[in-house]
Amino acid sequence: MKKYFLFLLLCTGEYTFAQQIAPLTVEKIMRDPKWMGVAPTDFRWTADSKTLYFNWNPENKAKEELFKISATGNKPVKAAEKEDEKLLGLNYAYNADRSMGLVEKSGDIYLQNFKTGKETRLTNTLERENSPVFLNNDNIVYQAGDNLFEVNLKSAETSQITNFVKGKKPGRPEAKAATEQDKWLKAQQTELFDIIKKRNAESRSTNRGGRGRFGAANGENKPLKELYTDDRFLNSVVISPDGRFVTYKLTTPAQNNHNTVVPNYITASGYTEDIPGRAKVGENESSSQAFIYDTQRDTIYSILTSTIPGIKDLPDYLKDYPKELDTLKKKNADRPVNLFGPLWNDNGSMGVVVAASTDNKDRWILKLDATTGKLSLLDRQRDEAWIGGPGISGYYQGNTGWIDNNHFYYQSEATGYSHLYVVNVATGDKKQLTSGKWEVQTLQLSKDRSTFYLKANKEHPGITNFFKIASNGGELVQLTSMKGLSDITLSPDEKYLAINYSYLNKPGELYLQANKAGAKAVKITQSTSAEFDSYKWREPDMVTFKNRYGADVYARVYKSDNPHPNHPAVVFVHGAGYLQNVHYGWSTYFREFMFNNLLADNGYTVIDIDYTASSGYGRDHRTGIYRHMGGKDLTDQVDGVKFLVEKYGVNPKHVGLYGGSYGGFITLMAMFNESDVFTSGAALRSVTDWAHYNHGYTSNILNEPFNDPIAYKRSSPIYFADKLKGNLLMAHGMVDVNVHFQDIVRITQRFIELGKNNWELAVYPVEDHGFVEPSSWTDEYKRIFKLYENTLKK
Structure with missing residues (x-):
């Protein structure tokens, strides 16, 4: 028994000694991140696939340096400065x-x-x-x-x-109908004068004469057809492989918008200077029209969008606005669309256009008849929320392309998860190549077009690996097998994989592996510093719980080895909305990861939830906040607290939360609408009114303020400010060009008018949306820690 107690004492002593070597403080973890060590980045292969170059800083110098390693080697060496310029594979x-x-x-x-x-x-x-x-x-x-x-x-x-000409085609005077007198005079001229007869004959001969694309039949230069752009911007000029068709778009800029400005107070001049900002959601957007120039016929015509199936379909949300719906039905107008492409097959016999409605409810894959400009349907994806998901977008063509002259590939969420499809453009027959409750996250077609390489989370939503599958379908073959996050850079000859691999508590490192199933991945770099390694970073528990709607929600839990007697808990809310943080890899929120460890050291239990709308979980999870931000994404936080109470013994009266950007927004909504659950909250760089955020992000989820005010009012914290009961800390950069400082100023004024006194605002004069200065990070997180210490432990 004495030996047993001696053993416990020694173990306790070792644990205490380890903590004394590297105790966590806010000042420490919020320093310049180089103290942790600098991970390798920017992997690129030489054209011959013999050497991999990357940027690295293992000696903690002022800036990273260029390193290289043989494809079959195991020790990287420094490369000569700019050595990569001649050797690296180029995008031919x-x-x-x-x-x-x-x-x-x-x-x-x-x-x-x-x-x-x-x-x-x-x-x-x-x-x-x-x-x-x-x-x-x-x-x-x-x-x-x-x-x-x-x-x-x-x-x-x-x-x-081509001969594109800026401006409008010069106007011609309107032709007047010839009178009988005019006709008589013209006939007289021809009858009397030989020169008139000669010129008329030359004109007829010229009109009948054959000319090539670039010159007259006699070899003389012929003026090229003038392609006038009017007052629009020319873009997306593409020629077909046979050289016959040139497609292009003319874009009309948005008119009468009110772009914002962000005042900058800390300037070298000593004067306040304005930073030009973005427009707000609901402002006018630019519009484009696509054209075809047929060089063979020397003629121009539009790509016709009016025949696209469903072009007049109206979104379901308009049922909440009967008068507006009735007006739009009577208008029966075509919805505006953005066109991407055409993407031509190798022989130029067929082109495919990807079209996205500007309301982002539809995406079409369409076959183009270039001789007429008509489009015919190959695939339509309709989403009453919004089109999205890996490899799919309303802002670019997505992961699409030709396998051969007949088969075209694309991704779709038709099954609820983003998967790979192939369509025979000639026949319209479609084939699904991948399936299951997982996502194809990246996609690459091999050079010989026989194989697709893809990154997917097939094993677990938070584990990514590299796979291959034949381009005509078949078995999905797993190529990598490490448990964590793996980002792959394939060598040009497709024989080697450069893997950026990370784990829960280990930042990314470079591994090399042969491109074969079952091959071993060899670790190349070791980047973390001795100081970073001196602390035993937790592997948080990877858990799932059912939310109140019956869906699985994934979370990380940081347990405390010595919980405070109050058994307090903190919920960390990741930003961006559509982002994944509950995975087996190193988090992009590395400061918050370290802060969560610090909180656990100080007696808190911390949970980090991939709430509804997070990425990695398929379409239903992605769009679960449509028309109500602060709905299911907020109740997931509440259900997570319930899970902590039941499984980890947390005291429900001592729970706080914090987060930045979208996480700051959720924090505000929690403090206003779930005040019985959350005692304290720290809202960082928060959206307080979605009507003041940008168009591209917000209109997808909430439509537009003037056509769906219901969605904005139930989703914006400023409408619920009167419900604040707990202790609120707000922090915001004053030169934030993403979520403007105006956002936090407006809700501050609401608190003043409402007579609220349990809030605090910390401002950071030199910080944008993502803080840069270690002093700002330190000040912000010292305030958060102080908030919890003063409110959750009492």
Whole structure:
């Protein structure tokens, strides 16, 4: 028995000694993050796949340095400065047999012959040339300024394809109907004068004469058709592989918007200076129209969106506004859409356009008939909330492309999770390649187009690994197997994987692995400092609980080895809304991870919840806050507290919460609408009124303030400020160009008018949305810790 007690004493002593070596303080964890060690970043392979370059700072220098390692090596070495510029793999545009490649470097176009190794510089101008591509005839097309130019490699002749002209086409006087007198005079002129007869004959001959795309039949230059842009911006100029069709968009900028300004008070001049800001949600948006220039017919016409299936469909939420719904039904107008593409197959026989409605309720995959501008449906994804999810977006074309001349791939949430699909564009037949209650998060087609490589969370929502599957479907093969988060950089020859791998309490490190199932991943770097390693960072419990709606909610719990007698708890609320923080990898919220460890050291139990609307869990979780932010995402926090009470013995009378940005918004909503659950809250850089946030994010979830005021009123904390009962700390950067300082000022005025006195506002004059200065981080988190110590332990 004495030996047993001696053993316990020694163990206790070792634990105490470990804590004494590296006790956590706010001052320590909020220093310049370099004290922790600097993880490797920016992995890139050389074109021959023999060497991997990356940025790293293992010696804690003023800035990171360039390192390299052989694909089969295990020890990285410093690389010579700018050594990577000549060796790194470039993003080439290839010809059909991939024997030649085109690339832009510093605004000029270069041709690389991979068989001979010879590089030829094709342009050397002050103007920037970009977007080089091969045509099917092996000629080259690139863009310079607004226009496209074609280079014949055999003759070395360069020809201009397009002639975009800024401004409006010059007006012509209206033609008057010819009177009988006019007709008589014209006939008389022709009858009397030989010169008139000659010119009429020349005009008829010219009109009948054959001309090529770039010149007249006799070799003389023909003026190119003028493609007027009016007062719009030209963008997305694309030529078909056969060289016949040029597609482009003309964009009309948003008119009459009221862009915001952010005053900057701490300036070198000593004067307050205004930072130009964004518009607010509901302001006017730019609009675009897509055109086709048929070089063969020398004619221009629009891509027709009026025949897209469902183009007139109205969203379901309008049922809450019967008068407005009736008005819109009578209008029967087409919804505006954004078009991406066309994406052409290799031989140029078919093009696909991705279309997204500007209300973001629909995304269509459409086949383009380039000779008429008509679109026909291949796939439609409708979401009464909003289109989104990995590989899917209303703001770009998403993970899409051609496998061969007939088959086109894309991702869709049709099953509730983002998965991979292939459609035969010629027949319209569709095939789903992946399935299950997990997401395809990244996607890459192999160079020979026989294989898809993808990152997915198949094993667990918080574990990512690398997989492959044949491009025509089949077995999904797992290539990596480490439990955590793995981000992969595939070598150009597709033989090696550079893996940025991290675990719950271990920041990212570089691993190398052969691109084979079952191959071993070899750790290359060790980046954490001795000081960081001296503390035993917790592996939080990875738990799930059922929320009140019966859905599984995932969470991290940081247990305290020595709970305070009050058994207090703190809820950390991650930001961004659509973001995942409950995973087996190192958190982007590394400061909060360390602060949660500090709280646990001081007797608190901490829970970090992937609440409704977090990423990684499929469509229903993603859109669960539609038209009510501060609804299910807030009740998930309350249900998480209930879970802590039942499973971890937390005292429900001593619970606080904190979070930044969206987490700050949830904190405010919790302090106002769940005051019986939360005693204290720290709301950092918080949205207080969604009508004052940006359009792209907010309109997806809440529509627009003028057409869905119900959603805004029930989602904005400023409408509930009168319900504040507990202890509230607010903190905000004064030069925040994302969530403006005005947000926190407005709710502060509400508190003053309501006579509330249990709140505090800390302002940070030099900080934007994401704080930079260690002194600001330290001040902010010392206030949070003090709030909890003074309110949750009493």
